[in-house]
Amino acid sequence: MGxxxxxxxxxxxxGKTTTTAxxxxxxxxxxxxxxxxxxxxxxxxxxxxxxxxxxxVYDLVDVVEGVCRxxxxxxxxxxxxxxxxxxAAQTRDKNAVTPAQxxxxxxxxxxxxxxxxxxxxxxxxxxxxxxxxxxxxxxVVTMPEVSAVxxxxxxxxxxxxxxxxxxxxxxxxxxxxxVKRGDMMNIDDTIDILGVDLLGVVPDDEEIIVSSxxxxxxxxxxxxxxxxAYRNIAKRLxxxxxxxxxxxxxxxxxxxxxxxxxxxxxxxxxxx
Amino acid sequence: xxxxxxxxxxxxNKSKDIAKERLQLVLIHDRANVSPRFxxxxxxxxxxVISNYMEIDEKGFDIRLSRVxxxxxxxxxxxxxxxxxxxxxxxxxNNG
Numbered sequence: 001m002g003x004x005x006x007x008x009x010x011x012x013x014x015g016k017t018t019t020t021a022x023x024x025x026x027x028x029x030x031x032x033x034x035x036x037x038x039x040x041x042x043x044x045x046x047x048x049x050x051x052x053x054x055x056x057v058y059d060l061v062d063v064v065e066g067v068c069r070x071x072x073x074x075x076x077x078x079x080x081x082x083x084x085x086x087x088a089a090q091t092r093d094k095n096a097v098t099p100a101q102x103x104x105x106x107x108x109x110x111x112x113x114x115x116x117x118x119x120x121x122x123x124x125x126x127x128x129x130x131x132x133x134x135x136x137x138x139x140v141v142t143m144p145e146v147s148a149v150x151x152x153x154x155x156x157x158x159x160x161x162x163x164x165x166x167x168x169x170x171x172x173x174x175x176x177x178x179v180k181r182g183d184m185m186n187i188d189d190t191i192d193i194l195g196v197d198l199l200g201v202v203p204d205d206e207e208i209i210v211s212s213x214x215x216x217x218x219x220x221x222x223x224x225x226x227x228x229a230y231r232n233i234a235k236r237l238x239x240x241x242x243x244x245x246x247x248x249x250x251x252x253x254x255x256x257x258x259x260x261x262x263x264x265x266x267x268x269x270x271x272x
Numbered sequence: 273x274x275x276x277x278x279x280x281x282x283x284x285n286k287s288k289d290i291a292k293e294r295l296q297l298v299l300i301h302d303r304a305n306v307s308p309r310f311x312x313x314x315x316x317x318x319x320x321v322i323s324n325y326m327e328i329d330e331k332g333f334d335i336r337l338s339r340v341x342x343x344x345x346x347x348x349x350x351x352x353x354x355x356x357x358x359x360x361x362x363x364x365x366n367n368g
Contacts, residue, residue, distance in 0.1 A: 144288075
């Protein structure tokens with residue numbers, strides 16, 4: 001039975017789609033049968049980030065409405081052994097699907113896949129409710145910046161009231177130079193504020209743009225630090241204990257040693 | 273030049289500390305507002321405890337989260353409760 005994971009953030013532009021594409025690809029590289037669902041109906045993008053935009057025939061709404069079978073809508077990514085994309089509809093809106101339909105869609109995919117990753121749209125309205133409806137667990141993506149952290153907190157609260165109580169956090173686009181100067185909240189600050197488990201930290205990396213220009217997820221190359229961070233995150237999702245990337249920040253040697261051996265495990269004190 | 277001044281400035285002038293402090297404050301309010309039941313739950317529990325000692329006017333019981341100025345531009349969040357008392361119970365035994 002596969003696991004359904006929704007990748008969400010509240011705020012737009014923090015890297016949900018990039019994160020979904022890269023974690024999914026990394027899981028496929030680990031030999032896991034993986035399907036990526038683009039739940040951002042009307043604003044689909046996972047297809048271009050993955051470089052699969054020219055192969056779309058049917059989409060998620062077609063499957064839900066019974067226009068085609070699931071098998072016809074799933075696009076196989078030929079570069080990998082078992083990676084599929086279920087694209088969003090581009091000409092419909094978020095009300096074309098209901099939470100119950102999304103739930104059924106996820107259930108139908110469980111038998112064929114180990115991981116079902118859902119790329120959630122920004123916002124907290126219908127699209128968000130649809131995207132989280134069928135999920136077993138949630139990954140919240142944020143950036144160490146006030147508006148992204150505030151929205152992440154709101155999302156964590158909303159997830160909790162929808163029985164997704166222990167979301168895991170990805171801190172995306174961390175700039176080590178700014179953290180060093182004290183001009184960007186560091187990993188500890190961010191976890192301290194949000195009070196959730198940390199799944200991983202992705203450094204800000206130009207390669208992300210380069211890879212999406214080409215439609216090749218950054219995890220497929222070996223040179224970039226963001227790619228390495230996403231591969232580590234995928235391994236942690238598989239239950240491996242992988243230390244955080246050593247990112248030369250202001251932390252002391254002792255802090256680094258501590259980070260090497262423990263993934264932060266602070267619990268949110270109030271769930272609403 | 274900016275860095276030169278920062279070198280001599282106090283630790284807490286770092287913009288990330290300002291960000292953290294502001295966020296922590298704003299999230300107190302955000303979290304309390306996400307669930308409309310939150311303040312009702314707090315109110316109910318406070319009423320229960322106070323009622324052990326005095327009779328209160330439930331209708332006039334008002335509770336809210338507020339921002340309170342401390343010094344200069346420093347603010348903190350406070351839970352402000354206004355609880356009209358009807359009668360204090362006679363707890364004579366405990367006075368001895």
